[in-house]
Amino acid sequence: MLKPVLHFLALCAFCFAVTATAAADVLQVREDAPERYVVKKGDTLWDISAIYLSQPWRWPQLWQMNPQIENPHLIFPGDVLRLIYDADGRPMLVRDDRVRRLSPQSRVTDTRPDAITTVPLAMIRPFLTHDKLLSAEELAGKPYILGASSNVKNATEGHTLYVRGELEPGKGYAIYRKGRPYIDPETGDNLGFAMTLVATSRAFRAGNDERNEPASLHILDVKREIRQGDLILPAIDGELLPAYFQMARPDSALNGLIIDTTSKLREFSKWDIVIINRGANDQLKPGHMLDILRPSPTVVDSRNGQPVYLEDSSRYQRLASNFGHEQIKMPRERVGHLMVFKVTERASFAIVTDTYRPVRVGDHIVSP
The missing domain is CATH 2.40.10 (Thrombin, subunit H)
Structure with missing residues (x-):
């Protein structure tokens, strides 16, 4: 009698896992996402997707079912985009040709310099x-x-x-x-x-x-x-300068550090260029998206109700932390995202795509 019950429970667990995975894979549109958006000069696909998605690097899924836009980076300032849903409830962005009628075929081959790109090419062109x-x-x-x-x-x-x-x-x-x-x-x-x-x-x-x-x-x-x-x-004549990066998470978990920035500033923000200590040897590729995390300050706690940050503690408190006082390492919190765009064997160039707080050299980069 026990075996059929176990088999039934295992089947239920499998079905739940499959359902949960499918649900997790459905694009979650932001609650404040507009039904209509007019593309502006200076927009990037990241900017537009961030208006609609909490995970903007998943923008290809928002565009891939669009029959009007075969190459989604070939949209232009003035184009009107509409958020619609297919028969299965999946969201997608389409160009509203009722507002601006342009031949889809001509747009696919259009080479005008104001085409919308994934990230600002002017920022990464030298690298x-x-x-x-x-x-x-x-x-x-x-x-x-x-x-x-x-x-x-x-x-x-x-x-x-x-x-x-x-x-x-x-x-x-x-x-x-x-x-x-x-x-x-x-x-x-x-x-x-x-x-x-x-x-x-x-x-x-x-x-x-x-x-x-x-x-x-x-x-x-x-x-x-x-x-x-x-x-x-x-000299590499005519080196490829891609307007379109296929953003994705790395296939395996990754941990590393931001080791430098080209701005040489103490703190930096969106669209700044950074160098990270992970590269092709770690299976990184151009287009890979990584989280930027920062460890919260360590606290020394003597369990007497008066914890103190390690950096503010006295020499005695730091010594005492080895004799009964506890050094508590706080969790790492997300401060932004970056996209890898150029990879060498052991290091890579990346561009910061968004920030919640200013980014610093020494911040952690991870792929869950």
Whole structure:
């Protein structure tokens, strides 16, 4: 008699789990979401989706059933969007062509520069196309600037550059300056060096290391003065600059830290660029969404009704915490979200997509 009961209970538990999972997967539209929205200049898909969803990174699910908008990032200022529901009660955004009649086919192929993008491309463009983070291993043996055709410390346009290394005549090369290293605060490991684009050039002599003959470059464009020792890397012509990122959570749980910001400010906010100490080795990909958490201040509690923050405690209280007083680590609270947009092996660039409080270096990044 017991076995049938157990089987019945197991079946009920399975059905409940399936139902709960399906319910959790249904898009939850915000209670204050408008039925109609007019796209404005400067909007991003993130901004628009945040008006309708508590989890804006799930915006592809809000747009994917829309027969009018095959490429959802190709909507434009002035377009009117309506929130509707299908026969199964699933929400989706559609363009209201009763207000603005435009051919869906022409919109799919439209290349106007004001098309709405996932995130502001102007903010991340330099990091997608120019600035890099390279490891010591990747930099080892790279060609470097020996000097110029004139005895100058900082070469500019009009100079010929001489390079230690062998180059391919006619090929374009980028000139980079190695910056400071990014150090993982958890392990002390060097995650890579910040690489800043200095200039672009084209090789016209190959060079020969065995005969100690330098390669030669013509300068094409200078962003800052070129110095001896600057490194030479192949230029990537027409590097892809995606307007559309497929936002998603990573497939596995992840914990890490924000280790730097390009703004160099103590606190930063929405659309600032940060560097995190997780990368391709941790299965991170462009478009992955992560929570930003901050640990609440630790409290020393002597159980006498007078707890005190650890940072405000006296030397005696800190010593006493090892002899009966308790140091209580408070929970971490969410302060924002970020989207990874450029990944290296051990670190990544990410853009802060929203904040509840100012974000700081040292804040935790997690994927539940």
